[in-house]
Amino acid sequence: MxxxxxxxxxxxxxxxxxxxxxxxxxxxxxxxxxxxxxxxxxxxxxxxxxxxxxxxxxxxxxxxxxxxxxxxxxxxxxxxxxxxxxxxxxxxxxxxxxxxxxxxxxxxxxxxxxxxxxxxxxxxxxxxxxxxxxxxxxxxxxxxxxxxxxxxxxxxxxxxxxxxxxxxxxxxxxxxxxxxxxxxxxxxxxxxxxxxxxxxxxxxxxxxxxxxxxxxxxxxxxxxxxxAGLPPANLAASTDIPPVPPLTAPVLLTIPFPAQQSQILMGQPGVARGAPDYFALYVGNYVLGGGGFDSRLMNDVRQKRGLTYSVYSYFMPMKQPGPFQIGLKTRTGVTEEALQVVRQTLADFMAQGVTPAELTQAKDNIIGGFPLRIDSNQKILEYLAMIGFYHLPTDYLDQFTQRVNDVTADQIKQAFANTVYPDKMATVVVGDAVAIK
Amino acid sequence: MRQWVWVGLMCCAVLPARAEVQQFELSNGLKVILQEDHRSPVVVSQLWYRAGSLDEFNGTTGVAHMLEHMMFKGTKNVPDGQFSKLIAAAGGRENAFTSQDATVFFEQLQKDKLALAFKLEADRMQNLTLAPDAYKKENQVVMEERRMRTDDQPQALVYEKMMSVAFQTNPYRRPVIGWMNDLENMTVDDARDWYHRWYLPNNATLVVAGDVSLGEVKDLAMRYFGGIPSRPLPVRKPQVEPPQIGIKRINVKAPSKLPYLLMGYHVPELRDVNDWEPYALQVLAGVLDGNEGARLGKFVVREQRIATQAGASYDMVARGPGMFMLDGTPSQDKTVADLETALRAQIQSIIKNGVSEAEMKRVKAQVIAAHVYQRDSVFYQAMLLGEYVNDGLPVTAIADEVARIQAITPAQVQAIAAKYLLDDNLTVATLDPQPVTKELANPPISDMHNLK
Structure with missing residues (x-):
């Protein structure tokens, strides 16, 4: 594949x-x-x-x-x-x-x-x-x-x-x-x-x-x-999850493992489900690493350099901010090079934001691809469950394409600046540590 | 355009009526299959080339998959990178996959964008650039894919080694992604040879499913694919696997915390829909592992607690030879030998004592339900059609499956196990776990430090 x-x-x-x-x-x-x-x-x-x-x-x-x-x-x-x-x-x-x-x-x-x-x-x-x-x-x-x-x-x-x-x-x-x-x-x-x-x-x-x-x-x-037969409500049991503290310093973790590839993960706490910045982050992330072959990470790491089969970034919105993660696997010998390319791509993205052409392409795909997301009962069930669980408004679906369409390049840049701190990234590398150095 | 062939799917009583599968063939030999489904305003296009790893030769294993990658690297009209961009801009998704039997390219789109998919697929069927510098990078990407999928995945490694031992002569012995050394020595000319050999309308099936009409599909297929010339296809040798004449064993050492067992018996595939044997084998797999209450889970995992996971599988549709597989992970205090004994005891029990009516009824209920559930996915419906046609079966066989399975008797299940699940027909592969932490001067867990 x-x-x-x-x-x-x-x-x-x-x-x-x-x-x-x-x-x-x-x-x-x-x-x-x-x-x-x-x-x-x-x-x-x-x-x-x-x-x-x-x-x-x-x-x-x-x-x-x-x-x-x-x-x-x-x-x-x-x-x-x-x-x-x-x-x-x-x-x-x-x-x-x-x-x-x-x-x-x-x-x-x-x-x-x-x-x-x-x-x-x-x-x-x-x-x-x-x-x-x-x-x-x-x-x-x-x-x-x-x-x-x-x-x-x-x-x-x-x-x-x-x-x-x-x-x-x-x-x-x-x-x-x-x-x-x-x-x-x-x-x-x-x-x-x-x-x-x-x-x-x-x-x-x-x-x-x-x-x-x-x-x-x-x-x-x-x-x-x-x-009908579920246990009675225990109102004393809180369903709150504590806030996620931001990272205060960069972390690099190298874990030795005998393998041909290094597993690289970078990231931070991201965004909570329903956060106001979410749409800007989602559309922006399409350009950074969410849009497959439309994304900068894929272009820089795979298409230009052949360093990996797949590289991606995502925000996983949860009750509290779930992870923002960039991930890839690469052969041991080029681990350092791949890491540098990813860091540079992220730094450029943070500094420049998205171009008008990139923004248009992202919106065209997300909005134009909407029917594919609800083309089966299976998919709709997942969405219903998520809307319910995260208390999203019932008209949330009806508004979604409009909210995607409303996102501007400035909002993306601002939302990333508020959420992603390249100087405080957690980076994990699992692989043949001696060869990686 | 050749004559139109209409195939009405035989609807069994439990299935409500739906649009018939429709088929036609262009004069250049391109087969077109349509499953109308008007539930959502979407359409799937899948182009199946009858060219998989089965058709490869030693020394260039993996070339089918390598060419699949190159199909996205530009044509005279659509430069490198533009294929994906154009589909994405239309709100679509595209991808491709290669198997032993086929290379398949697909697009999922809003219903009014089907022309774009046809236009791009027809273009790259004829006009692929295959530039050496693009090839060089993509070859690296494919090697990364091999490392990711196989070399660093102990159970995938066991499967690869097992297949290469179970089959001696048939090309199914070779991994779809190719041997690493073949990938390292592959050239853009190997990819070009493959492209010229197999990427022809008379070696392809175009499957469309979704909210479109026969008239639209016919017009678009004619417009975009109708002018592509056909050429004679190379002769495919049968390469029939000689009978196995004794049990085979292979042990695979790889970094892992747990052992693993994989067993495979040579069995027939569906070639003629009147042959009951493949259907009986499918029921047999269902009795062993078709549901949570099936025998392997019930006895081997939950009652005897010999395994933490155990499974059985059989796919009756393939161009090449069949294999009935069993696998599992032994429990903490058990060995792969214990698990092998337990799995073979389950087989012996069926050969000796047969299966119950209740088990048969349960497996059949699941097949009937699955035929309803599969209609929830337009993509999956297209997959089934493509697979059957690519592998030489009539599309009517898909709907007929329910009736064929219902006709299988307990005696047939017992007989099929007794006929094929024999030691002489068996290959056993085991994973021998190696330490995951090297004996290094480095600390075994982590060394954490702050970056500037």
């Missing part, structure tokens, strides 16, 4: 969708519902999210949120893990998970015929409301998580990412791995999971997104069914 685009697509923001009728209401129990009715295909996609991501891990128990989320479908409401798995499979339903530093959730895709949909939704309600957290199953899953953590420790990309997060976020909850660390996971008990579940999976904080072949009345009934 000529370029991996998964990352770029994944990080794309929500765009305007004139003509996509989003319905939003709140249930009596406090849960927020976002719904798009669409009868083109005989299927339904639904997701339920909670503020239960890894940023809510208690001190000393990194990985608890992820483990709790993992155990939901491993035994619930008197059913074993196998009975749950077979129950979904028997009706062709697909259960999925969603987990990051902010969010923990489940997704379900099911056919719309009642004989398929009814049992699938009943199972999902059980998984969300009555997880068992049986001690022997908790132990089994702990060993699987520990195995995954161990494997990650042997993978240079993972080592780099983890070191980067630590360097950028320090002691902030965004700094630790989403699935924790081996020693902390080892000590977790079924009671820990129960406690975390009770304090983070109430209807009060739930966001339900639905798209597909059901009526509004049915969507409402499904949302009620999925939230």
């Amino acid at each position: 000529r370029l991996l685009t998964g990352l770029i697509l994944f990080l794309a923001p929500v765009l305007a969708c004139a003509g996509l009728p989003v319905q939003h209401w709140q249930l009596a129990n406090g849960a927020q519902v976002y719904f798009v009715e669409n009868h083109d295909l005989p299927m339904l996609d639904v997701s339920v999210d909670f503020p239960g991501g890894s940023a809510y891990d208690p001190a000393g128990k990194f990985g608890l949120a992820s483990l709790t989320h993992r155990l939901l479908d491993q035994g619930a409401g008197g059913l074993s893990d196998d009975e749950i798995a077979s129950g979904f499979a028997d009706v062709g339903a697909q259960l999925g998970g969603r987990f990051d530093a902010d969010r923990a959730g489940m997704t379900l895709r099911t056919l719309s015929a009642a004989e398929d949909q009814t049992p699938a939704l009943a199972l999902l309600a059980k998984v969300l409301s009555q997880p068992t957290f049986a001690p022997n199953i908790v132990e089994r899953e702990k060993t699987r998580v520990i195995s995954a953590l161990k494997e990650a420790e042997g993978q240079p990309a993972d080592i780099a990412e983890h070191a980067f997060e630590k360097a950028v976020f320090g002691t902030h909850p965004y700094a630790h791995r989403e699935n924790g660390n081996i020693s902390m996971v080892s000590t977790m008990s079924s009671a820990d999971l129960q406690n975390f579940y009770r304090s983070h999976y109430s209807a009060h904080g739930a966001v339900i997104a639905l798209i597909g072949d059901v009526t509004r009345a049915r969507a409402d009934a499904i949302a009620q069914q999925l939230t």
Whole structure:
């Protein structure tokens, strides 16, 4: 493949969708519902999210949120893990998970015929409301998580990412791995999971997104069914995440690893979801490193010099400012050269901003490509869930292309000046340290 | 333009009606396939060249993929870098990929931009520049891609070595991205030879899916591709893999914290849709690993706890020979040998005792549902069509799959396992983890210092 685009697509923001009728209401129990009715295909996609991501891990128990989320479908409401798995499979339903530093959730895709949909939704309600957290199953899953953590420790990309997060976020909850660390996971008990579940999976904080072949009345009934048995709201448990302190000095971290390529990550805390600067940063970043072959980083590092297969930059907006990251992999011998090129490209971008031609090209792509972002139920579901979880206004989508269109070159320059400090970058290099020097 | 061929997909009872797949062929041999889908105002164009690593020769492995990269490096009319710029300015996305069986170029656009995709694809089918200096840089990029995807990825390395052992003569033994030494010694002339050999309308299939009509596609295809001359294609030798006559094993040492096991059995592929064997193999893969409740997860991972992850896979559509794969990561206190024993016990259990009706029903329910779900993605629908046509199968086989799978019996699944999942037919590859921290004078973890 000529370029991996998964990352770029994944990080794309929500765009305007004139003509996509989003319905939003709140249930009596406090849960927020976002719904798009669409009868083109005989299927339904639904997701339920909670503020239960890894940023809510208690001190000393990194990985608890992820483990709790993992155990939901491993035994619930008197059913074993196998009975749950077979129950979904028997009706062709697909259960999925969603987990990051902010969010923990489940997704379900099911056919719309009642004989398929009814049992699938009943199972999902059980998984969300009555997880068992049986001690022997908790132990089994702990060993699987520990195995995954161990494997990650042997993978240079993972080592780099983890070191980067630590360097950028320090002691902030965004700094630790989403699935924790081996020693902390080892000590977790079924009671820990129960406690975390009770304090983070109430209807009060739930966001339900639905798209597909059901009526509004049915969507409402499904949302009620999925939230009726959730733990009562624990209003004492805060869903706040502390602010992210800015970096005060540059950091360079070199981690030796026997590999042919060096993994390079540079960055800082970026921007929060819904921040006023966001659109200027998003459009500007298209020019810097978000626009694939349209971007300066790709042009300077790959097209002009052949130093890498892929180089990118992105802002990951979270509840609090998520990372701004520039990343690439390059053969050991040219690591220093690649780093210098990236630094120079960033410095030039900060100093000059974007040209009129670059700005036009960025807007043409983002605005012209809008229909591609909502051309499937799957994609729309993700957007509904995100709008709901981050309390974005319901007309946010309708305004998006206009807000992109309104961005000026001056705003981009100002927004980057307010957010990105090239003299205080965290830089992580994982690779053959002796050869890199 | 040759005669129009209309193919009505046989709609099975669970699927609501949809637009029929439509096909036609230009007089220069370019096949065009259209799946209308009017749910969103978008369109996908995929141009499939029947030229993958299967068609390469020793010494120039990876040239199919190298040429894929060069296809973005300029033509007489569209200079280096402009292809991507023009698609991006139209709000589109473009990319390409190379497999063992094909090289595919695609664009995703608003529905009224299809002409741009056709125009650019038709141009680079005929007018590629292949400038030596652009080649030199792109060759470096491809070597970086190989390091990233294979050399620094232990499990990918195991797969590469395993395939090169499992197949002795068939070109599937060679990695799609090519051996590093071949990439180092490849020249722009190798890429040019490849381009002239295979980039012809009579070696390509143009697949379109989305919110467009047959009339539009027909007009645009004629306008942009109709004038491109065809040439006779080189003869492709069958290179049939001789039967394996004994188990093969390979051990791969690479930096990693955990071991890994990969096993592959030679099996047939779908050549004739009346052949039940590939469908039975697909059901067998489903019984082993088609859902969370399937046997490998249920027994090997959750009950016996021998593995933290175990899987089975089989893809019945390919130009070359088939392989039924099993893989897994042993649990902390278990070895790859323990895991191999456990996986083979699962196979033996099916050969001896067969599979249950409940398991069959579950696998079939998933196939039926998947045929509905796949229609949510216009891109995926185009992928399926392209793959089937490129690999010599009728597009009707896609919709027929549901009925074919439903007809498979437990006895057939048992019989297919007994026939092919035999030791003499098996290759076993293991990852032997090597330390990830070198014995260096450097501190093993990090040396942090502030920059000026």
